[in-house]
Amino acid sequence: MQLVKVGLCAFGMSGKVFHAPFLKEHPGFFLSAVVERNNEESRIKYPESTLYRSVEDMLQSDVDVVVVNTPVQTHYEYAKMALNAGKNVIVEKPFTINVAEAQELVELANEKKLFLSVYQNRRFDRDYLQVQKIISEGNLGNIKEVEIRFDRFRTDPSGKDHKEDPAKPGSGTLHDLGAHLIDQAVQLFGVPEKLFADVFSMKGDAFANDYFEILLYYKNNLRVRLKSSVFSKEAHYAYTIHGDKGSFLQERTDEQENELVAGAIPVFAEDWTKPLTENDGILNYLNENAEPERVLTKSEPGNYMNYYQQIYEHIVFEEPLPSPGAEVIINMKLIEAAEESSKKGQVITFNDKNL
Template sequence: MQKIKTALLSYGMSGKVFHAPFLEFHPGFVLVGSWERSKQLIQLDYPNVKSYPTLEGLLQDDIDLVIVNTPVGTHFEYAKQVLLAGKHAVVEKAFTTTVAEAQELVNLAKEKGLKLSVFQNRRWDSDFKTVQKVVTDKVLGELVEAEFHFDRYNPLLSPKGHKETVNSGAGILKDLGPHLIDQALYLFGFPQSVFADIRITREHSLVDDWIDILLYYSDFRVRLKAGFFVREANPAYVIHGKKGSFLKPRGDVQEDELKLGKKPNLDSWGTEVPGNEGLLHTEIVGRIIKEKVPTLQGNYYDFFDGVYQSIVNDTEEPVTAQEGLQVMQIIEEAIESNAQGKIIAL
């Protein structure tokens, strides 16, 4: 089996929780090491890997793939250096800070013949995969509206400075927003126009921490919301069609289990605990049904396997750079809509 030698650009929470466990588990990857600016932590978990003191040293090494998992404001600069060094890249969300940056990376990867993917792991959440199946099966009839939430209750500011200081990558729109936007575009395609309300709600916050984005399609609407003052969570997904409705609470367990140090597998990994099933209330072949829908299994392994297949077999990336660019288009026009207080045509 061909091995893809892979390095991380940081070993904080995202490297330790979301990337390294899957790179270690997937037989096609070899975790070579990580760039670590001050603390050398990766070797505590993976004694045989390297801790690179500089990005230049990492890029000069025998590495095939680099995971750009640094703060959002650095994504463009680092991803560009990775591609110019002839390495494939996976970039965390938000892909970049502007559409122009995203387009430049898309063009550069194409010019170099390299694979460039965006880490939109939430497509492989158990709850979203279940929603996707309900929509694909068309059991709700013609869709009228959908509402996606990424709600939290956390009035405190993050201790991570780059998240709370005014910079091009800070704010909930570029933190949780890309998850919601990507899921909407993946399910429903690119909308015709957008309206956005973007606010600051936490005391002493300098960056946006509440968003309400409305995507306009020809015959239905999709609302995307996220904020930090939701003590009693709404359903994460609400979809209404002309025959029925589907409501699904957020229930994916992968992030929590990874934070506990649990290792992924291909059997039971990503299986939701009982009680978080979605509610389907609709009409099928003239019969009204109201029942819980079993939740599908989620697994971020499938993203990494898609990256592996794209490099080894030249298939399409599991999340393409073009899809990342489209998310940035929505974000950029949402900012414009909020500034002007009006609907922006796309």
């Protein structure tokens, strides 16, 4: 099996939870390099990797792929540096802080004939995969109204300036969780015709936005609402979908992040998360006999390993690249449009000039 050498630009939560465990357990990857500017935590679990004190030094090594998993404010700088060093790049979401940076990186990757992928791991959540499945089966008929939520109850400051300081571009929930919800809306329904958004900080002006509501206008009278709040103690359904033949309600039940934080080891080529003990969805629709039918559903496990499997298949077998930068640019355009809409209090219309 061809071995692909990978380097991590940081070893914070993202590196420890979302990347290193999968690179360690996938037989086609070798976690060759880790950047830790001050600590040496990676030496314990990944002693076979080489420790570097800077991204610049790591880029002098023979890694094939660089994972840019640093704060979003540095994504553009490090991704550009890696591409110029001849390395393929995986960038954590959000892709960049703005569209211009994203476009420049995509153009540079094309010029260098290297791949550039954005780590949209929530495409591999069990709840989102279940929504995809239900919609594709067609039991809901023509979809008319959708709400996708990602709520938390985090009323106290986290102390992470790169996420909460309003003076830092790219900070706030819109870039953080919005990058997931917007990506899922685009994957499910495509690019909207118009957008209206309300984005602000419930904790006050000293903090970056921690609340957003985005209304996406589609053809065929479809409306998709994306919403996130850090003042949501009681859980909502994460996905609410209404069509002209029925409705589907899906809870947010993917536990991969929590299990990884607790020390779970992902397994290659099979499900590794704990199975659900209870149903997590409700499907209420008109069956093939036009009779009402209400079914309690249970989603199948998701697996972030599938992202890296797709990366490996792209490298070795030239299969399609998962979440390529050129595709995720549209997410950045929708994030920028949401910021503009909220600031101006206006509906933003998309056309060939701003898409």
